[in-house]
Amino acid sequence: MDIYASTLSPALDIGTGCYLLVLTVLSIMGNLLVLIMAFKRSSRMKPPELLSVNLALTDLGAAVTMYPLAVASAWNHHWLGGDVTCIYYGLAGFFFGVASIMNLTVLAIVRFIVSLSLQSPKEKIGWKKVKLLCMWTWLYALVWALFPILGWGRYGPEPFGLSCSLAWGQMKHEGFSFVISMFSFNLVMPSVIIICCYFGITIKLYVTYKKSMNNSNRIPNVVKLHRRLLVISVLISIGFIGCWTPYSLVSLWSIFRDSSVIPPEISLLPCMFAKSSTVYNPLIYYYFSQSFKSEVKQLPWLCLGANPCHVPNRVNDNSIYMARVDVKPKVATPLNLQEVTEVKTVTLG
Secondary structure: OOOOEOOOOHHHHHHHHHHHHHHHHHHHHHHHHHHHHHHHOHHHOOOOHHHHHHHHHHHHHHHHHOHHHHHHHHHHOEOOOHHHHHHHHHHHHHHHHHHHHHHHHHHHHHHHHHHOOOOOOOOOOOHHHHHHHHHHHHHHHHHHHHHHHHOOOOEEEOOOOOOEEEOHHHHOOOOHHHHHHHHHHHHHHHHHHHHHHHHHHHHHHHHHHHHHHHHOOOOOHHHHHHHHHHHHHHHHHHHHHHHHHHHHHHHHHHHHOOHHHOOHHHHHHHHHHHHOHHHHHHHHHHHHOHHHHHHHHOOHHHOOOOOOOOOOOOOOOOOOOOOEEEEEEOOOEOOEOOOOEEEEEEOOO
């Protein structure tokens, strides 16, 4: 039996290839757009912003190095390249997946640290620390991706034959410790840390809101902005974890039960859903970040014709990755006896 032959119908193979091609195009375009926006404002970039750029790099890397091979294999009705490309594909998928979730975990921790002192002018996270954190996420992911190559775990084809990943069904005995360790350190623990960090940020914002309401009837800009950023961060984390959870559950089923009882068409669905995780982040930025949407509309190829682009300069605009808002009171003048507040946004990336 050819383990690399598709077990799906030819029509479903073609449909899967078209679906992956759409994901490839959307992921490359979206994440390139995020990187272009970051490059355009690199002179104003703050250290923690590099973490979100790093996240876009992981999504872009997966789309460029993996998806085209999967598209070609689907349209060929057979996995191309045999064992060599299968190990390569499984290693790349595991590598970028672990890098992404660890980057989300580090980003949640950094946002929590910054939220502890919302109005502090002191920079909490410096360039050196952020660069070390980014390097750590890549090195951590590389170590885990190399474990199956070194004998702890194994890569192999998916049951439907058009993709490769960790060979779950073959690790029931000899690789069981790897599976338990992998799920514990690369899914359960990061998820718990992310949930705790964002829950802590929510509590901090609530306390700040209650204090401000006791002093005045206005909600401070710092709470409004961080509330919006909290929504963006939570959606990004939910998007990634939500995409990979069904695939994780099916993989666990393959470890503890007979995977042959799962039809290939059913095992295909969570795998394809997990691959869509590389598309969501740019869409979340665009729909929930006013500044990112304005900067995208300002790009030359979108500013043609009689409708020149205009970027609003409003205090409630937030960049993609804002972390902190500094509020500084101005001295009141005789013409304006009310307190004037200048809100200076500090971007997080």
